[in-house]
Every structure is written in C-alpha cells, then in structure tokens.
Amino acid sequence: MDQCRAKLESTSLVKLYGEFTGTSNRKGRCAVILTEKDLVVQRLTSAPVGRNKVVLSLKDCVGCRAYRGNDSADKAAYLVAYFYPLKRRWMSSKVSRQRVEQGFRLASLQDPQANLEEAEKWARAVRERSARQQFPRNGVLMSQMSRPCQMMLLVNPQSGKGQALTLYNNHIQRMLNEAGIKHTLVITERQNHAREMVKEADLSQWDALVIMSGDGLLYEVINGLLERPDWEEAIRTPLGILPGGSGNALAASIHHYSGASPVTSEELLVSCGFLLCKGLVSHMDMVSIHLCSSPRLFSFLSLAWGFVADVDIESEKYRHFGAVRFTIGTLVRLASLRVYKGRLAYLPATKDHNSEEALRSNTMLCKDRVPPVTLPAVRDSSFHNSCHSNNSLKVRRVESTPSRSATKALPGPHDSLLPPLDQPLPDDWVVVPEEDFVLMLAMYQSHLAEDLLAAPEATPDDGVIHLFYVRAGISPTALLRLFLAMEKGAHLTTNCQHLVYTKVRALRLEPYSPKGIITVDGEVVEYGPVQAEVHRGLSRLITG
Structure with missing residues (x-):
C-alpha cells in the first residue's frame, strides 16, 4: 500500500x-x-x-x-x-x-x-x-459567467411533445443544483408572454436568461430585449438555450460548436445542460429583418421562403410526433413540389469585411475556411418593389449612402447597409438572374433542426449570413437527396447544379407569387418584400 x-x-x-x-x-x-x-x-x-x-x-x-x-x-x-x-x-x-x-x-x-x-x-x-479549463474554440475566446449566478429559466410547457416540464424535472433541475446555479423557474402561459416579461423585467437581478423550449421562445425573448429603451445593455444579458421543442436548431448548433458528435433528444438536452453549467459566454450575431408594413424584427437563426418555410409551418399539425414532424412534412411537400417566383439580391461578404467592424476586446473572430460556393450572378437594375403595388418597376442605380431613415426611430442598432424597402439598391449588390425558386434559406447558425446541419461553416459570431437557394428544375428525388445529405452537412459537396450557396452581409427578397409563407426563426411573418442585415456579435450566448 x-x-x-x-x-x-x-x-x-x-x-x-x-x-x-x-x-x-x-x-x-x-x-x-x-x-x-x-x-x-x-x-x-x-x-x-x-x-x-x-x-x-x-x-x-x-x-x-x-x-x-x-x-x-x-x-x-x-x-x-x-x-x-x-x-x-x-x-x-x-x-x-x-x-x-x-x-x-x-x-x-x-x-x-x-x-x-x-x-x-x-x-x-x-x-x-x-x-480554469477554458480554451479557445474555433478561434473564439469566451468569457465565463460569475459564480454564484442567478438565472431566469423560462419554460414553455406546450412546446414540442409537451414534455418540457418533465424534462426539466428529470434532468435540468438536478444539473443546475449540482453546479450550484440558482434559478427561478418561469412557466410561460401564452404567446408573447416571455416577450412582454423581458421587456419590462428588472434585468439587474439576473445573470442570464435561459430558454427551455423550441426556438420560438428565444425569438420572443430577443425581440423583447431589443424593444427596451435600454436595449444596448439588455441585449448583453447572456442567453442560454435548452432543447424542449421540435426543431431545437440553436441547441443543436451549440452542441455542434462544442466539437462533440451529433446527438438528439434527451442526449442533446444533457449536452446543452452541461454546457450551460460550464457557463462560458461568447458573442452571437443578430440579424435585423425589415418587412413591408410591420415593425422591424430581430432574428438569431434563419429567414426562410419556399419549401423550407412551407414544411416548417405545414408540419405543425404533426407537432405531437416531435422532431419527426419535419420528416413527415418534407415527404408530403415533396409529393407536390412547388415553384416560387420572386427576386433575390444580396450584398456579398468580402474577405476583408471584418476589418470594417470594431472587434470585441475578448473575441478573436474566425477567418473564412472555405471559399463560398457560388454560381455566376449578374448585376441587374430590374429588382422590383411591391411595397406599394404589385406592378413591377425598374429601379435606378444609386451612388449615395443608404438611408437610415427607416430604422432611426426604432430601438436596436441602426442598419447601415439597407435602404428603405421602397428604395433601389446600391451598385455593390448582386441581383440573382433567376426568378423561379424552390427555396431560399438564410442561416446564421449551423443547424436548421436537430438533425440538419444546414450551414456547416457557420459560427455564432462570424458576421455573415449563410445564403442558400435552390433554383426551379430540381426533381423531388434530387431535393430529397439534398436534405438527406444535409443531415451530415454534406449537401454542399453533392455538386447539385440547382443549389447555390454564398456568404452575404445583407439581402433583399421580393416574392412575386401571390401566396406563400415567409418565416423568421420558424415563426410566420408578413408575406411580401423582406430584407435583412447582420449585426455582428450583438448579443451574448452561453455556449459552454
């Protein structure tokens, strides 16, 4: 001995x-x-x-x-x-x-x-x-939450299969107690309950706001924070996510950023609970969304039009199946594939665009690892505007700096890249020549769902929008193969001639089809012209 x-x-x-x-x-x-x-x-x-x-x-x-x-x-x-x-x-x-x-x-x-x-x-x-066991991840140094800390934990009991409270009792409550993290459980009672609550809450008593639900509840919280008079301070409140819904895209993204092998369901919950307990905080991009007649919105995950948005919303009837609802919805929509007419334009993200923004003192930002996969695009002055009319008008070139008048009076950061929706686009924007699409998807996290690695190059604060669109002409079988490849993030290597992927800083979409669905972070928004701009590292995310 x-x-x-x-x-x-x-x-x-x-x-x-x-x-x-x-x-x-x-x-x-x-x-x-x-x-x-x-x-x-x-x-x-x-x-x-x-x-x-x-x-x-x-x-x-x-x-x-x-x-x-x-x-x-x-x-x-x-x-x-x-x-x-x-x-x-x-x-x-x-x-x-x-x-x-x-x-x-x-x-x-x-x-x-x-x-x-x-x-x-x-x-x-x-x-x-x-x-002390902190290391840079993907080139990003993270700060650590102070201990002891006090979290507000918002749970939507109706999300997903309606088991969020059971999952909290079985896993999360014990994990937080083990980590010595004090938390106050808040059960949301209706749509926009969380949005109203954080808009009025005394945030000084909370070290973090944690969401246990699908992605929709975090969408409410973020927009509530950015509607506050003190939005600049409020949006710095660290945000955490625990999967309790159907899609759980941000939770899957956070797990992916940790470098761990893919998991789903309760294993994903345990992983995100562990990362939450470690309490490491990094920056997260926000994307401002302009609609024709609605107030400006802020998005942390995605903007979708066409096939993806249709599947997301039309599969709501299968919500009780959990994440399988998206598989069912995909198969149903593939059986009668739609073509959507519209006009898409974007401001490309150049290699040196990082130098135009002030870097955060505790963050080293990622460099592009792989050149964007793009098909030839031409600049065109015929981008249409239908805010006031469905009749198409050719827009003229402009040389002046884009106006901020549309956002000057609103809370939240100014949009320096976007002219008002009823104004023409600057010369340095690219207008996509095609007008027939199967889908348009703008991503700023890695995952679109637990098992869909849609933007494998994405990091929480890379300062770009990962833009995908699929041109009309693709067969249902080829589109299915594309989504099956997306489960492992391999869709960009399939050499699909109808898929285009590029990194952008801003975009504008004008649907021509009279009927359709546009979603922001999985939530239905006003159908019509929409534009978006990324705001680098605006918020804080607990990524472990």
Missing part, C-alpha cells in the same frame, strides 16, 4: 492528495489526487497501480460540494463531485454525455468542523480548477 501511495504521489502537477473512504463502503479506502486537469481516484489495495483507477477530467466537471451528514453523531464530512464525461453507450457507436457522481467520506479528524473544513477545501479546489 505504501508503494501504491508513493507512485500516486509522484504524479506530476499534484495539487492535493488525500485518503478517504467511499460514501457507501466505509471499509474500502481510496487515494484521491487533484491535479490541475484531473481528479484521480485509486483504490488502496495490493493490486498494481492502474487497476481500479479512475481518472476524471475536470473539463467534464460541473460542480463539487462539501456537507455534513444527517446523523449528528457522525463526525465525518462528505465530498461529492459531479461529472458528465463523453462515453460510448452500451452496444452502440454513439457517444454522449453521461452522469458520473464521485463521493467520498472524510473522517480522519476528531473534530467534525475540521473534517468539514477539509472537505470544503477540496470542493473549492475542484471547482476552481474546473473553471
């Missing part, structure tokens, strides 16, 4: 060493070593070191606490640490986060208070070293 102890103590970077018993087996003793990166547990037996040895990475630790037992006669103190390491499931190739609880009993001292102080010393050391 002494030889075993000596080998353990020789481990490099040892910060703490102790010998304890287990919480359930008080006869078996174990040596515990805390290094800068790991918690190492070794049973003290005559077996060689390496057997019965557990190494737990502090990167996977969400919390650690010390406490006294319920028995007043018990002089011991207890130490318990909570880990969520990535593990391969039994009889499966899938890797997901699984809960590991490691507990110890400390009774080496006669004084109960002294035992508790020793346990608290260990708990502090574990928490401190776990918090």
Whole structure:
C-alpha cells in the first residue's frame, strides 16, 4: 500500500492528495489526487497501480460540494463531485454525455468542523480548477459567467411533445443544483408572454436568461430585449438555450460548436445542460429583418421562403410526433413540389469585411475556411418593389449612402447597409438572374433542426449570413437527396447544379407569387418584400 501511495504521489502537477473512504463502503479506502486537469481516484489495495483507477477530467466537471451528514453523531464530512464525461453507450457507436457522481467520506479528524473544513477545501479546489479549463474554440475566446449566478429559466410547457416540464424535472433541475446555479423557474402561459416579461423585467437581478423550449421562445425573448429603451445593455444579458421543442436548431448548433458528435433528444438536452453549467459566454450575431408594413424584427437563426418555410409551418399539425414532424412534412411537400417566383439580391461578404467592424476586446473572430460556393450572378437594375403595388418597376442605380431613415426611430442598432424597402439598391449588390425558386434559406447558425446541419461553416459570431437557394428544375428525388445529405452537412459537396450557396452581409427578397409563407426563426411573418442585415456579435450566448 505504501508503494501504491508513493507512485500516486509522484504524479506530476499534484495539487492535493488525500485518503478517504467511499460514501457507501466505509471499509474500502481510496487515494484521491487533484491535479490541475484531473481528479484521480485509486483504490488502496495490493493490486498494481492502474487497476481500479479512475481518472476524471475536470473539463467534464460541473460542480463539487462539501456537507455534513444527517446523523449528528457522525463526525465525518462528505465530498461529492459531479461529472458528465463523453462515453460510448452500451452496444452502440454513439457517444454522449453521461452522469458520473464521485463521493467520498472524510473522517480522519476528531473534530467534525475540521473534517468539514477539509472537505470544503477540496470542493473549492475542484471547482476552481474546473473553471480554469477554458480554451479557445474555433478561434473564439469566451468569457465565463460569475459564480454564484442567478438565472431566469423560462419554460414553455406546450412546446414540442409537451414534455418540457418533465424534462426539466428529470434532468435540468438536478444539473443546475449540482453546479450550484440558482434559478427561478418561469412557466410561460401564452404567446408573447416571455416577450412582454423581458421587456419590462428588472434585468439587474439576473445573470442570464435561459430558454427551455423550441426556438420560438428565444425569438420572443430577443425581440423583447431589443424593444427596451435600454436595449444596448439588455441585449448583453447572456442567453442560454435548452432543447424542449421540435426543431431545437440553436441547441443543436451549440452542441455542434462544442466539437462533440451529433446527438438528439434527451442526449442533446444533457449536452446543452452541461454546457450551460460550464457557463462560458461568447458573442452571437443578430440579424435585423425589415418587412413591408410591420415593425422591424430581430432574428438569431434563419429567414426562410419556399419549401423550407412551407414544411416548417405545414408540419405543425404533426407537432405531437416531435422532431419527426419535419420528416413527415418534407415527404408530403415533396409529393407536390412547388415553384416560387420572386427576386433575390444580396450584398456579398468580402474577405476583408471584418476589418470594417470594431472587434470585441475578448473575441478573436474566425477567418473564412472555405471559399463560398457560388454560381455566376449578374448585376441587374430590374429588382422590383411591391411595397406599394404589385406592378413591377425598374429601379435606378444609386451612388449615395443608404438611408437610415427607416430604422432611426426604432430601438436596436441602426442598419447601415439597407435602404428603405421602397428604395433601389446600391451598385455593390448582386441581383440573382433567376426568378423561379424552390427555396431560399438564410442561416446564421449551423443547424436548421436537430438533425440538419444546414450551414456547416457557420459560427455564432462570424458576421455573415449563410445564403442558400435552390433554383426551379430540381426533381423531388434530387431535393430529397439534398436534405438527406444535409443531415451530415454534406449537401454542399453533392455538386447539385440547382443549389447555390454564398456568404452575404445583407439581402433583399421580393416574392412575386401571390401566396406563400415567409418565416423568421420558424415563426410566420408578413408575406411580401423582406430584407435583412447582420449585426455582428450583438448579443451574448452561453455556449459552454
């Protein structure tokens, strides 16, 4: 046993060493070593070191606490640490986060208070070293939320299959308690309840706003924050997302940004819960959306017209199936594929557009990794305007700086790239020559749904809109193949002649078809001319 102890103590970077018993087996003793990166547990037996040895990475630790037992006669103190390491499931190739609880009993001292102080010393050391396990991800340095922190957790009990509260009780409540995060549960009662609440709330009492729902509830929260008089401060409130709906696109994106293998359903919830508990915050882009007669909106996920928007909304009738609703909706719409007429224009994102914006002091922004996949496009002065009439008029070239008059009086940031919808576009915009489309999709996160990696190059604050459109003429079979490839983010390598992808800073769409659906973050908005501009790093997102 002494030889075993000596080998353990020789481990490099040892910060703490102790010998304890287990919480359930008080006869078996174990040596515990805390290094800068790991918690190492070794049973003290005559077996060689390496057997019965557990190494737990502090990167996977969400919390650690010390406490006294319920028995007043018990002089011991207890130490318990909570880990969520990535593990391969039994009889499966899938890797997901699984809960590991490691507990110890400390009774080496006669004084109960002294035992508790020793346990608290260990708990502090574990928490401190776990918090240090921060590394740049995709070139982005993240800040960490202060501890202790207080979160408002908004839950929509009707989202998805209607199981959000059950999932909270089964997973999230315990995880937040393990991480020592205080939170107030707020159950939304109606549409726009969350929007109204955050618009009027005293945000100084909250360190973060966390949404447990689909993407629609976060859409409400973001627009409520940006409608406040103090929107500049309000939008800096860190936002968290826990999947409780059908699509869960942002939750899937956050999991993807962590570098972990794809997961869905409750495994995705556990992953996002773990990342929330780690509390690392990065910047997130916002996109301002202008409609013809509605107030300006703000979007964090997507703008869609055509096939994608139709499937999203028409599949609402299958909501009780959960995420499968989108598969059903896709097959139904493929059976009678529609063509949508309209006009699309965009302002390309150049390689040096980053230098035109002030970089945040704690953020290193990503460089483009792959050149955009584009088909030839021509500049055309015949972009139509139908805000006042469906009759098409040719627009004239303009050389002046785009007007801000449309947004000057509104809360939120100014749009420096967009002229009013009833004004012509500047010369540096590209007008797409085609007018017949199957879909137009503008993305600013990686995922369109849990299992659709629509924009594999996207990061939360890359400062661009990832624009996709599919031209008319594609067969239902080819479109289905495209969406099947999108499950793994491989649709851009299919060499589909009808698919166009490019990175843009702003866009304008004018539908010609008299009927159709346009969605923003999965929510139906006014059908008609629409334009959008990205605002880099405007908000804060808890990405873990």
